[in-house]
Amino acid sequence: MYPRAFHYHRAGSLTEAVTMLSQLGDDAKLLAGGQSLIPLMKLRFANPGHLVDLNFISGTSYIQEEDGGLRFGALTRHAEIADSALAAKIPIVHDCAAGIADVQVRNRGTIGGSLAEADPSGDWAVVLMTLATEVRCLGTNGERTVPLAGFVKDAYTTALAHDELVSEVRVKIPAKGSGGAYIAFKRSAPVYPTASAAVQLTMDGDVCKDAAIVLGCVGLTAIKVTDAEVALRGHSFTDKAIKAAMEAASAAADPQSDMRGSADYKRTLVGALVKRAIEAASHRARGEQVEVSHIYA
Amino acid sequence: MPETIEKVAIRLKVNGKPHSLQVEPRKLLVELLREDLDLTGTHVGCDTTYCGACTVLMNGAAVKSCTMFAVQADGAEILTVEGLEKDGKLHPIQAAFGDSYGLQCGYCTPGLMLSTAQLLANNQQPSDAQIRKAIAGNTCRCTGYQNIFKAIQRAAQTVKGA
Incomplete structure (x- = not known):
């Protein structure tokens, strides 16, 4: 074609x-x-x-650590992030990069391009919304910094002006005692997920000090589920607290029925993904190794 | 529609051989390989970035050549299935796919072999999970993948021993 x-x-x-x-x-x-x-x-x-x-511009693909944060050049490929020891300092970022589509797509696709595309089914915005993320935008009048939450406006729509581009993505490294997990449910590697959930938790012993919970593929943008975060914050992870978070996630989801599943199915699925992500993130917050990211039907 | 589209001069190496070409910007890399260079071993399957039949290596990295413009390969080294064989002798990956019956109709095979080539260039002792992940972007509708999997294990043994 x-x-x-x-x-x-x-x-x-x-x-x-x-x-x-x-x-x-x-x-x-x-x-x-x-x-x-x-x-x-x-x-x-x-x-x-x-x-x-943009692919012939040198110096646009890099991962650097500075002031407790990671800086990703806009043209940094998913595969470079997946293979980076620096990026692995934020496990949820590594998981996202390593699980996007397939080897071939990860070798070409970029973090800046993915955010600027703002596809409702994209992975990066979901994961990075759970972290303190800023997008550097370069225009003809210079550069400005936009928090990610204000960058994604709608499906395929960002805060970028027509003559602006993403130059860099900056992500704060979570403090010790914080752990995250991203679980995307896919029918096969090359397709977009049916639904996904990203959870970043900060734990104090068994008690959750802070929680960020974001859903993907079940709305026009990534959805931050404040009610689910409130259900966890200040609590230990009893069945009741986790159930409340799951129910809040299902309620906040606004999915479309399509070839990947009905709206009802996706709403139920995303609740279950939140549960799994909470469990994995809480283990990681305690310093335990857990291998989980994209799962296939 | 723009009235006249300027062609773009590019240079690239394909299977070690240098080429200088004038290409229309919208020409996909797979079309350059198949139509301009007559390297028809790279196949077009889905043409929508799903199936991986068009996989080639660009500077050692597996890419879907239906999802790149040829102008983007300017200055690059491309390896296609035709470049695997050396001096009339099959590459160990090709031999392993044959020996393990890792193909039936053969349509997906060139892409799978090049995904295997990227895997084995970086990791000569891949785990089962690493093999599965390495070929997750290549669809086969005949084999059920088991013999492809065995072929990659066999190729890893041969490459490691070489």
Whole structure:
């Protein structure tokens, strides 16, 4: 399948890329990893007249530790994050990167591209919403920092202006005593998950000091479930507390019925994923090793 | 639709051989390989980034060549199934797929062998789970995967012993 014909522009720097976007106007799109954009173009759901390719810009793929946080260059591939010892300092970030789609897609797809795409079924926003995450946005008037919660506005819609791009993603490393787990339920590796749940817990002995719970694929954006967080905060993990969190998650989910399952099924599924993620995260918060991330039907 | 689309000059190496080409930006890497270079061992299966039949190695990394524009491979080294064989002798991965009956119709086989090549280049003692994860992006509709799995185990033994 051929996409519609387009003009190809190869940016030499991120600054040049935003200048190109500004000059080319609304008919231009950025090409990062291309693992969502190229299929959309082949199906002619996206028909840009101009593509600005970011892949030849050096210095845009990196993982660095600074001031208790990790900085990811926008063009850092999922595979690079999955293989990074630094990124493994936040286990939930490693798990997300290592479980996205398949080897081939992880070799191309980028963290910045995934966030900027804002696909309702994407993995990164779900995981990074449980952490203190900031998105650095570069435009023709310079760079600004947007908290992730304010960055994703709607399905396929972000706070980026047309002539802005994601330059970097910054994630605070959770304190000791905090642990997270991301469980995405998929029918096979290359497809998007049917539903997913990310949980980050900070424990003080058996008592939950803080909780962040975010759902994926069951709404137009990732959904932060405040009621589920409240159900856990200040409590030990009794069956009752976990059940309350599950019920809050199912209630907050707003899924669509589609080929991956009915809305009712997804609502039930996401509750169960939250339960599993809470259990895994609480073990990790105690420093125990737990292997769990994407699971296949 | 833009009236005239400028072609883009690219240079790349495919199976060790250098090529200089003028390509239309929308040409996919798989189409460049199959149509311009006549390397038809790389197959188009689903054409939607699912099945992995079009998998090739780009600078050693497995990629779906239906999900990359050829212009993006400028300066890259590409390995396709045609580049596995050396001096008329099958690559250990190819031999293992044959010996273990790791194929039936053969449509998915080139992609699976290149995913295997990336795996074994980085890890010559893959665990069962690592093998399964390495080929999760390659769909086979004939074999049920068991013999593919055995072929990869056999190839790992051969590559390790080589």
